[in-house]
Amino acid sequence: MALGYEGWMKIGDAYALGTGGGIPESETKLESSSGYGGQIKAPIGEIGIGSPRIYDWQKWDGSVDFEANDGVLGVILGAALDRQNSVSIFVKTRQGNIQQGSVFWNSISLQASQGSLVTGSLDFTGLGREYAYGLWEQTSNGEGVCQLIGDPIPYWNTSVSGGTFLSWNIDFSQDVVRFFTCENNIVPVEPKFLAVGPMSIVFSGISIENVSSSSLTIGVGSRTLSFGKVEMQNHQDTLVDPNAPVVISIEAHPYEIVSLG
Amino acid sequence: MSIGYMGWAKLVDARVLPTGGGFGAAPEPIYSSAALGLGWRNAGVGKYALNVVKYEGSLDIDIDDGGSWTTIASWCYMQRVSPIAVTISPDNATVFTYTSVYNTSLSVSTGQGNLVSASLGGLSFSRAETAGVSYLANINGIGCPSGNPIPYWATTATLGGSTGSTIEWSVDVTQNTLPIYACAGSRTPYAVLQGQMDASASITLYSESGASGGGIDTESTFGVSITGVGGLSLPRTLIESDSYDISDPNSAVYRTISVKGLAKCDAGNEAPCTIT
Numbered sequence: 001m002a003l004g005y006e007g008w009m010k011i012g013d014a015y016a017l018g019t020g021g022g023i024p025e026s027e028t029k030l031e032s033s034s035g036y037g038g039q040i041k042a043p044i045g046e047i048g049i050g051s052p053r054i055y056d057w058q059k060w061d062g063s064v065d066f067e068a069n070d071g072v073l074g075v076i077l078g079a080a081l082d083r084q085n086s087v088s089i090f091v092k093t094r095q096g097n098i099q100q101g102s103v104f105w106n107s108i109s110l111q112a113s114q115g116s117l118v119t120g121s122l123d124f125t126g127l128g129r130e131y132a133y134g135l136w137e138q139t140s141n142g143e144g145v146c147q148l149i150g151d152p153i154p155y156w157n158t159s160v161s162g163g164t165f166l167s168w169n170i171d172f173s174q175d176v177v178r179f180f181t182c183e184n185n186i187v188p189v190e191p192k193f194l195a196v197g198p199m200s201i202v203f204s205g206i207s208i209e210n211v212s213s214s215s216l217t218i219g220v221g222s223r224t225l226s227f228g229k230v231e232m233q234n235h236q237d238t239l240v241d242p243n244a245p246v247v248i249s250i251e252a253h254p255y256e257i258v259s260l261g
Numbered sequence: 262m263s264i265g266y267m268g269w270a271k272l273v274d275a276r277v278l279p280t281g282g283g284f285g286a287a288p289e290p291i292y293s294s295a296a297l298g299l300g301w302r303n304a305g306v307g308k309y310a311l312n313v314v315k316y317e318g319s320l321d322i323d324i325d326d327g328g329s330w331t332t333i334a335s336w337c338y339m340q341r342v343s344p345i346a347v348t349i350s351p352d353n354a355t356v357f358t359y360t361s362v363y364n365t366s367l368s369v370s371t372g373q374g375n376l377v378s379a380s381l382g383g384l385s386f387s388r389a390e391t392a393g394v395s396y397l398a399n400i401n402g403i404g405c406p407s408g409n410p411i412p413y414w415a416t417t418a419t420l421g422g423s424t425g426s427t428i429e430w431s432v433d434v435t436q437n438t439l440p441i442y443a444c445a446g447s448r449t450p451y452a453v454l455q456g457q458m459d460a461s462a463s464i465t466l467y468s469e470s471g472a473s474g475g476g477i478d479t480e481s482t483f484g485v486s487i488t489g490v491g492g493l494s495l496p497r498t499l500i501e502s503d504s505y506d507i508s509d510p511n512s513a514v515y516r517t518i519s520v521k522g523l524a525k526c527d528a529g530n531e532a533p534c535t536i537t
Contacts, residue, residue, distance in 0.1 A: 003301075003304070004296050005296055005297065005299045005304040005305075006296070006298065006299065006300065006301075006304075007296035007298065008296055008297060008298030009296065016295075017293055017295030017297075017308060018295055018296050019294055019295050019296070066295065067293050067294070067295050067308075092298065112444050113444075114441075114442035114443065114444070115291070115312070115442060116291065117291050117293060117310055138300075138301040140300050140301075141300030141301060141302045141303060142298055142299045142300030142302075142303060142304075143298045143300075144298070145297070145298040146297040146298060146299055146307050149295070149297055149298075149308065151308055151309075151310065152291070152293045152295070152308055152309070152310045153310060154291050154310035154311065154312060155291075155442070155444050156312075156313070156442065156443070156444065156445065156446070156447060156448050157310070157446065158444040158446070159444060159445055159446040160444060164443045164445050164451055165443060165444045165445070166441065166442070166443055166444065167444065168444060208441070208443065208451065208452075219446060242456070242457050243437050243439065243456035243457055244439075245439065245441055245454060
C-alpha cells in the first residue's frame with residue numbers, strides 16, 4: 001500500500017513542498033428541469049432516478065497546497081502578474097501516478113503564523129490533464145527528487161510593514177471564465193475562449209501594534225511583495241481571553257501592485 | 262567527568278541550595294509535512310526550518326535563610342513580569358549564564374522529617390556557556406552558600422476554619438507564561454508576557470479528636486510562615502478537594518485538603534498568592 005511520502009509536486013519549474021491537492025476530473029451535466037412527470041408505478045426498478053441530462057465538457061478544476069519555498073514563491077508570484085498564461089502543475093501521489101496539466105489560477109494565497117512554516121495554496125481552472133494511475137504497492141525507493149526541493153520558510157523569516165504581526169494572510173483572486181459556443185457539434189466541445197476577470201487582493205493579519213498605512217510590504221524569505229493604494233477594510237481591537245495577548249485584527253485591500261518577486 | 266556535589270546555582274547574586282534540575286535547551290525545529298517523493302526504505306521527515314531557541318525547565322532547591330528568599334519572592338510575585346539573571350553550573354566545569362529568565366512556576370513544600378524545598382520554573386531565550394575546569398583540579402569553586410536549610414518544624418501552615426496539627430503543606434504557583442513569537446524577520450521572541458497567576462495549596466492535618474476542614478463552599482485564607490525567611494499567603498481560597506479516608510492499620514489517619522487561590526478583587530486587590 002502506498003503512503004503519502006512517496007508523492008511529490010512541481011509547480012511550474014519549481015519542485016514544491018506539496019502537502020495536498022491534485023488535478024481532479026469532474027463531469028459537467030446539463031440537466032433538464034422538465035422532470036419525468038406522471039405517476040409512480042411498480043415494479044420499483046422502473047422508477048426513474050434523476051433528471052433528463054446530457055454531459056457537457058469536463059472540468060479539471062482543482063487546487064494544490066504547499067509549504068512555501070523560494071522556488072515556488074518565484075513561480076507563483078510570477079504567475080500572479082502573468083495572468084494570461086498558464087502554469088504547469090505536476091502532481092504524483094504514488095509511484096507511477098501522473099497528474100499534470102496547464103492551469104490558470106483562480107486564487108493564490110500565502111499565510112504565516114507563529115510557530116509554523118509559511119504555507120500556501122493555488123486554486124486553478126484546468127483545461128485538461130494527463131493522468132496515469134500508477135502503482136499502489138511499495139515497490140520503489142523513491143525518485144530522487146528530495147534533494148531538488150527547496151527548504152521551507154519559517155514564520156519568523158517573514159515580515160509585514162507597519163506593524164508586528166503574529167500572523168498574516170494574503171489572497172490574490174480572479175475569476176477564470178470559460179466561454180462555450182454553439183457550433184452544432186454532436187459531442188461536447190472544449191471552451192472556445194477563456195478569460196480572466198479583475199484581480200482582487202485581500203490582506204489580513206493579527207498585529208500587536210496599531211497599523212495604518214497606504215502601502216504594504218510583505219517579506220517572505222528573500223522574496224518581497226509590495227503594494228500601494230492600500231485601503232483599510234476592517235479593524236478590530238476587542239477583549240480577549242485573559243491568558244491571550246490583546247491584538248488588533250486587520251483586513252486591508254491593496255489596489256496597486258508595486259512589485260512581486 | 263564530575264560528581265553532583267560540585268554543582269552550584271545563583272539567583273542573581275544569591276547563592277541557593279540546588280538539589281537538581283536546570284534550564285535545558287529546547288530548540289523545537291519546525292518540521293515540514295510535505296511529500297518529498299521518498300521511497301519506503303528512506304522515508305522520513307526530510308525538511309525543516311529553525312525555530313526560536315528557548316531554554317526551559319525547573320531548578321530544585323532547598324529553601325535557605327541566607328537571603329535567597331527575597332529574590333524568589335520578587336521574581337515569582339512582586340516583579341513577576343521581569344526576568345532575572347540565573348547562573349547554574351551542574352559540575353563546576355561548565356557554567357551556564359542566563360541573563361534573562363522569566364519565572365514560569367513556583368512550588369514550595371515540606372512535611373514531617375523534611376526540609377522546606379522548592380521548585381522554580383524558568384524560561385529563557387539566551388544562554389552563555391563556558392567550560393574548562395577539570396574534576397582533577399580539585400577546584401573549590403565558589404564556596405559554600407551562607408544560608409542554612411529550613412526544617413519542617415520551623416514552619417507553620419494554616420487554613421482558615423480548619424483544626425488540627427499541620428503534618429505537611431505545599432503551595433503551587435503557575436504564571437501561565439506566554440511568549441509572543443512574531444513574523445518580524447527575527448528568531449528572537451517579540452515579548453514574554455505573564456498570564457493569570459494560578460495558585461493552589463494543600464495541607465495535611467492530624468488531630469486525635471478529629472481534624473476539621475472548615476467547611477466547603479466557604480472562602481478562607483491559607484497561610485504559610487517560614488521562620489527566619491518569610492511566608493506565602495493565599496488570601497482567598499476555595500476548597501477543591503477534602504480527603505479524610507480510612508488509613509493503613511499502622512499509619513496515622515490524616516485529613517488532606519486542597520484549595521485553589523483566587524484573586525482578591527475588592528478595595529485592596531491581591532494576587533491569588535502573595536509571597537513575603
